Amino acid sequence: MAYCSYLNLYLAFYLSCIAPLSLAQTAKSSVPFKAVNLGDWLVTEGWMNPSLFDGITNKDLLDGTQVQFMSTNLQEYLSAENGGGTDVVANRASAFGWETFRLWRVNDSSFNFRVFNKQFVGLGGQGTQVRADSNAPGDSETFQIIRNDGDPNRVRIKATNGLFLQAKSETLVTIDYEGLGWEDSNPSNFKMTIVKTLKGEYQITNGYGPNRAPQVMRDHWNTYITDEDFGFMSSNGLNAVRIPVGWWIAQDPTPPKPFVGGSLQALDNAFTWAKKYGMKVIVDLHAVEGSQNGNEHSGTRDGYQEWGASNIQDTVVVIDFLAKRYANNPSLAAIKLMNEPLAPGVTLDTLKKYYQASYDAVRKHTPSAYVILSNRLGPADPKELLSFARNLNRVVIDVHYYNLFSNKFNNMDVQQNIDYIYNQRASDVKDVTTSNGPLSFVGEWTAEFAKGGASMQDYKRFANAQIDVYEGATFGWAYWAYKCAANHWSLKWMIENNYIKL
Known part of the structure; x- marks a missing residue:
């Protein structure tokens, strides 16, 4: 009996010693x-x-899509002057950062345009001139991109007041065009280039x-x-x-x-x-x-x-x-x-x-x-x-x-x-x-x-x-x-x- 008791105690002690090691090995195994x-x-x-993404309408115009717009009439790109904080112009022969706009998608066809310095394009004050100086988008900063059925990269940009954005001259971009048509000479027509998508x-x-x-x-x-x-x-x-x-x-x-x-x-x-x-x-x-x-x-x-x-x-x-x-x-x-x-x-x-x-x-x-x-x-x-x-x-x-x-x-x-x-x-x-x-x-x-x-x-x-x-x-x-x-x-x-x- 004494021998058995001693053996049981020894086994208990032995198992208590190796148990932590076994657990550690299991944890590390x-x-x-x-x-x-x-x-x-x-x-x-x-x-x-x-x-x-196949079921999304205008799936190439999702949030964060970077786009550039060239006036078909002037053959110049829209640009947020100084990267933002002032007017939008149309006097760039080539497009880089200031000429690139990031889309915030409102619905299938309406968007906000965020510029290089993170402001938004909108209608400035009480006038018709387009500016890029808003820190948060609202109705005045929301635009519909209307795509040509035969050429989806030929677009017109419509404001919530029902009028279209137009490049009147290289330094004057306004939202006041009421006409129709897809001809190159139409000042509200733009060639849209998609630079990057997310x-x-x-x-x-x-x-x-x-x-x-x-x-x-x-x-x-x-x-x-x-x-x-x-x-x-x-x-x-x-x-x-x-x-x-x-x-x-x-x-x-x-x-x-x-x-x-x-x-x-x-x-x-x-x-x-x-x-x-x-x-x-x-x-x-x-x-x-x-x-x-x-x-x-x-x-x-x-x-x-x-x-x-x-x-x-x-x-x-x-x-x-x-x-x-x-x-x-x-x-x-x-x-x-x-x-x-x-x-x-x-x-x-x-x-x-x-x-x-x-x-x-x-x-x-x-x-x-x-x-x-x-x-x-x-x-x-x-x-x-x-x-x-x-x-x-x-x-x-x-x-x-x-x-x-x-x-x-x-x-x-x-x-x-x-x-x-x-x-x-x-x-x-x-x-x-x-x-x-x-x-x-x-x-x-x-x-x-x-x-x-x-x-x-x-x-x-x-x-x-x-x-x-x-x-x-x-x-x-x-x-x-x-x-x-x-x-x-x-x-x-x-x-x-x-x-x-x-």
């Missing part, structure tokens, strides 16, 4: 992650699924409008990513998903217009499916109010980067909401505080203040979830956050690597792209991976590269090179994206067609 981004699901990116969450919801957008978005959320997709991911070697969300999710089910409710339920579903298939979820605040980079994936209305110090508290509220909601969910791996802030518009000091406040918000609800900090894009030191992050617990630095979007990649052949991964990217990963600091995470990468015409074997070699190198990141990597109309950007397609095997 999924790190580094092999993950995939669920892009274009809860934050729309139109290039990934263009057909989603197709993000703001564009799709405002484009479809309040009556149609809720159903369109719910149908998309319910079909684009499903339970079966999580099963596919899990069975093919992935153990985590990175899910981009927008700031409006914190106000679901009644977010500010034009956003529509329902994305929060979709995120809840993702957590349920992740638990079912033994996966982890990285929640990524991809779009912040004011836009941190001006890109369509930031939820911007017109492409201006306007997030700054005044937005910190409102953005922390979103992080607090997400942390509180999912803190006790066993599938939560991490919360990313912001995606791709752009330097120098987002200053390092402002970003650190935001990161500290948001880190504190997460830690208020969970001591164990990782907090992910995004490096700034643009002219920024990739190691600029390391010293700051060393003072925080369970923190990750997120970097994004694409052999795209830069002229240096345009003429690289396949082997040069692969060599760049093994040389430069390996060095980049090493620079942000420290023994006594935050973990490193390649949060976005893809098998696509700039120079086309490559073979299947070339793509396989390029993808495998990146997997080899990015496995050196201590928090792991996440492919962009799970689904995409462009095949090499779609990990699902790449796996199904034997380009990638994990």
Whole structure:
């Protein structure tokens, strides 16, 4: 009996010693992650699924579309003199910033025109002359773009008073034309050039409008990513998903217009499916109010980067909401505080203040979830956050690597792209991976590269090179994206067609 009692005590002591170790090993077993981004699901990116926009009238004139207008009579472009704050003229032989207008869509055919200095075009005072000096759009700043049936880029611009904008002379642009006709000599005729378009969450919801957008978005959320997709991911070697969300999710089910409710339920579903298939979820605040980079994936209305110090508290509220909601969910791996802030518009000091406040918000609800900090894009030191992050617990630095979007990649052949991964990217990963600091995470990468015409074997070699190198990141990597109309950007397609095997 004594021997049995001694043995039982010994076993109890032994188990108490190894239990914490086992738990720690279990907690760490999924790190580094092999993950995939669920892009274009809860934050729309139109290039990934263009057909989603097909039902929108004038779908090429969404919010943020940049347009230029050349008078067919004068053969000169409309311009906001000095970039805004004074008259609109028609005396430019070529078009650049001051001659470019960003659309704010009011309905299918009516718009506000925002100029370079962010004012709006409107009818000045009690006269008829057109000015660009309003800080907020109203009826006087609302115009209908009437397109020619045979040539949709030949347009007339109609004010709410029923009269048309005309270029009387190079220095006199007024709203007082009553005539008709599409002839070149008509001073109210303009050739419209579309310079750039945006197709993000703001564009799709405002484009479809309040009556149609809720159903369109719910149908998309319910079909684009499903339970079966999580099963596919899990069975093919992935153990985590990175899910981009927008700031409006914190106000679901009644977010500010034009956003529509329902994305929060979709995120809840993702957590349920992740638990079912033994996966982890990285929640990524991809779009912040004011836009941190001006890109369509930031939820911007017109492409201006306007997030700054005044937005910190409102953005922390979103992080607090997400942390509180999912803190006790066993599938939560991490919360990313912001995606791709752009330097120098987002200053390092402002970003650190935001990161500290948001880190504190997460830690208020969970001591164990990782907090992910995004490096700034643009002219920024990739190691600029390391010293700051060393003072925080369970923190990750997120970097994004694409052999795209830069002229240096345009003429690289396949082997040069692969060599760049093994040389430069390996060095980049090493620079942000420290023994006594935050973990490193390649949060976005893809098998696509700039120079086309490559073979299947070339793509396989390029993808495998990146997997080899990015496995050196201590928090792991996440492919962009799970689904995409462009095949090499779609990990699902790449796996199904034997380009990638994990």
